[in-house]
Amino acid sequence: MKQEYEALFTPWKIGNLEIKNRIVLAPMGGTCIFGWMEPGGSHFDKEAARLLLKIAKHDCGLIIPGIAPVKDMLGGKWLYQNKRKFAELAEFMDELHATGAKMFVQMTAGFGRSFALTAPLAMLAKNKALNTLAKPYIDAEYLTAAPSVLPNRWADDVTTRAITEKEIKDIIYAFGETARLCKEAGVDGVEVHAVHEGYLLDQFTLKYTNKRTDDYGGSFENRYRFAAEIVKEIKDKCGDDFPVSLRYSVRSMTKAFQYGAMPGEDFEEIGRDMEESERAAKFLQDAGYDMLNCDNGTYDAWYWAHPPQYMPQNCNLEDVEHIKKFVDIPVVCAGKMEPDVGAKAVKEGGIDAMAVGRQFLADPKWVSKIKKGREEEIRPCICCHSACFNLTKHNGTANDQDLTESAGMCKCAVNPRSMQSKKYRVKPTDKPKRVAIIGGGVGGMEAARILALRGHEAEIYEKTSELGGVFIAAAAPEFKEKDKQLIAWQKHQLKKLGVKIHYNYEVKPDSLPSADEYIIATGAEANRIPIPGAADYAMDATDYLLGRKQVGKDVVIIGGGLTGCEIALDLFRKGKNPQIVEMKDDLIAVKNMCLANTSYLRDCFKTNKVPVYLNAGVAEITDKSVKVNLKDGRTVELPADDVIMSVGYHPIPLLQAAKNVHLLGDCKKVGNIRSAIWGAWDIAMKI
Structure with a gap:
């Protein structure tokens, strides 16, 4: 093992619980030990258990599975009412502890306005009669209930109802009972989800989402009361020595509903700013939390909690290191963390441990490979979110994600075996070909x-x-x-x-x-579009990306899909003036493309005033400009030193499929x- 990683492989404590190293599996929806989006409600999820056990066997110190709603998403049964799954959990804990790892179960109060409504669920949420009929199976109105009447993040025409005080008390009780059953099953601690990412508990803490006038709204203490009462209930049921972590966003990084802040941007925060966070972290510690598992963001600035390729490495570390100065409990940092940077931060006392999520999906063995000095063997996570978390939104849609994707998250684009170990496995052949x-x-x-x-x-x-x-x-x-x-x-x-x-x-x-x-x-x-002047004055996207052709200052990109937008981002960062022309009514308006990735690009262009022309068609390309027809009937002429076509591709198979001929990928x-x-x-x- 390289010396630079050594600090990651030292023990540390959460309360009285010792963890063997400083690497934490960050909780990810889909790795839930209690499955939650299947008929019949929650159950012990054996596929998730297999993945978690593999990660534990390969030297991860603390395992935190994905969220377990304290009330089942389907059927509405309280998690603590199903004792059988806790018996199965107890058996699993014996296996996990044999690896030397520890595990916390993460429990969630819910999603509030961040619940990713698909079009059918949005219809239920808007129609009380239909929702009443569906309630025995799924209660969309309850699942989206928030501190106040608010716009849903995903379905623009849906507003949430305000959760009642009785419902709050029921949730607090459920946290305590579920934590007690987890402790009895041998679980080492629990994590409360979450004053983080704009989920329900976080919505209570934030002024822009909490307009209540009762004991859970208004003052700082009232806004953080829900989270404080939960940890007190857990401690009452499980004892002061039972560790309770809190998933915590240091800063909201949010400028408005559906509009986040860019890295390094000077902006007016409408959520939790650093000044409030300094106070909140101490308040939550004093309430009884034993650890803060930190990052940044809300669903309105989702790319901070789920950083795509475009976000900086270790994007939340500076803020997390700052907040550690205000508490005495361990602080963990997540968000594109690199092992060498995490180790340095641990060694210098900036954080107590680093949390890593999707890299474990790409390669569950990456920690043991680092220990053995085999870094070149690590399959990298490319931050695409195209299989693990492809909740999708573009203009005019709710969550435009296939139902099968919603029910089966935390699969991996580059490693099909994650959460699909039965379907994808390497079986030796007995007939070599x-x-x-x-x-x-x-x-x-x-x-x-x-x-x-x-x-x-x-x-x-x-x-x-x-x-x-x-x-x-x-x-x-x-x-x-x-x-x-x-x-x-x-x-x-x-x-x-x-x-x-x-x-x-x-x-x-x-x-x-x-x-x-x-x-x-x-x-x-690449597709070709018969636009006057295209053959003479436009280049294909690959010509630009591969450096075959150079571009000037003003560049028009025809096509606002993912490739076109990534080219525009690349040009912007190189100091060019990109302009995007897109025929649809939004950028990257396709299914199953993660909102964390797409919203970064849209927000980046909006913040930096990169011109985007939607519902637009190209009339002509000349040697100095592009003439664009707009939806309102106007024609604008965009200055263009160069034009890049990014309008999709079509297959070019060498052969057609046959008994011994198999077509793969784009062909x-x-x-x-x-x-x-x-x-x-x-x-x-x-x-």
Whole structure:
């Protein structure tokens, strides 16, 4: 192990509980030990348990599963009323403790206005009669209840009702009872979710979401009363020695409803600013909390709690180190934490431990790999959120996420085995075959890797001199460092496995290499739109990203999808003047694209006044400008030294699917990193 990591592998205490090292699994919705979005309500989730146990076996010190609502999402039963699941939890705790790790169960009071309503649930929330009919199964009105009447974060036409004092008291009691059952099951502590991220308890603490006039609104003490009474109830039921952590956002980083602050921005905070946080942290410690598990943000500034690629590494560390000065209890920091930076902060006393979430989905063994000096073996999380947490919103929609995605979170785009260990597994073959993979992009490389692990002879035929395919272009911006690391990881794995690679080898349909099976992974090519002047004056997105063509100061990007917006961000950070033209009524208006990622881009462009033209069409491109037709009938002429086309792709399969020919990735259907890698597994497991 490198000396720079040593501070992470020292013991520490939460109250009287000793933890073997300073690495914490951050709680993530989906890794819930009590599953919560399935018919029948909550239950002991064996798939989550398998993942958590693997993480514990590979040297994580403190395990915190995802949220357990104290009242079931489906069916409305209180969590403490189902004793069977706690018996199963007790058996699991024996297994987990055998690894040397400790575990807290995170309990939540609810979501309030942050509940991610899909269109059907939004309909229930708006229609009392329909909600009454559905209430025995799901009560949308209760699930969205907030401190006050507020706009729902996801469905613009839904307002929440105010939660009643009786409901508050019932929730407080439920926290105590659930914590007691967790303690009896051998759980080492609990975490209260959350004065954090704009969830229900946090909404009570924030002036912009709490307009109450009773004992739970108004003054500072009243706004923080709900959270304080919960920890007191838990301590009454479980004793002062039973550790209770609080998930805590140091600052809200919020400028308005649905509008967050950029890193380093000077802005007027409408939520919890640092001055209030200094007072709140001490108040919550004195109420009885034994640890603060910290980051920043609300659902209105969601990219602070779920940082995409565009956010800085260790983005919350400075604020968390500051707040530690005001408390005597341990403080943990989450948010794109890097081990070397976390270790340095621990060594210098800035924090007590670092929390890591989605990197554990990408590679549950990453901690043990660091200990063994095998950093090059760590599969990186690329912060895409495309499988783990793809709650989606764009103009005019509620949560535009498929129902199957809502029910099955914390899967991983780059590691299909996370939360899908039964479906995706490497099973050795008893009939080795020679498999030719035509195309060395991320899908082709992953297929070769799995085939080699299974015992097949896989060979890659790549028409260029480099592996990575179109993902090389996607990884080009400076903020895509983790994408570059993923390509490097795949190359390293193929070298270790001895996979043969044929570079500069273009396969033609009539000159296929000898093989038993063929995987066609030839990708896609850019769409062309018949715009006057495009052929003469516009370049493809990949031409820019790969550095084939340089651009001037004023650049028009035609297409406001993810690639177009990422190009605009890259140009802005390089000091250029990007302008986006998009035919839809919002940027990145697609399903299953995480709001944390998309809202950062929208907020960044809004804050920095990057011109965005929605509901717009391009009339003509000239050598100096782009003429754009607007929805209101006007035509504007945008100055343009260069024009970049980012209007999607279409498949270019070398062959059609057949008995021994398998189409993979974009050459079958244009998708993303998740569809490429999962598709590779789907094919490679069946050969």
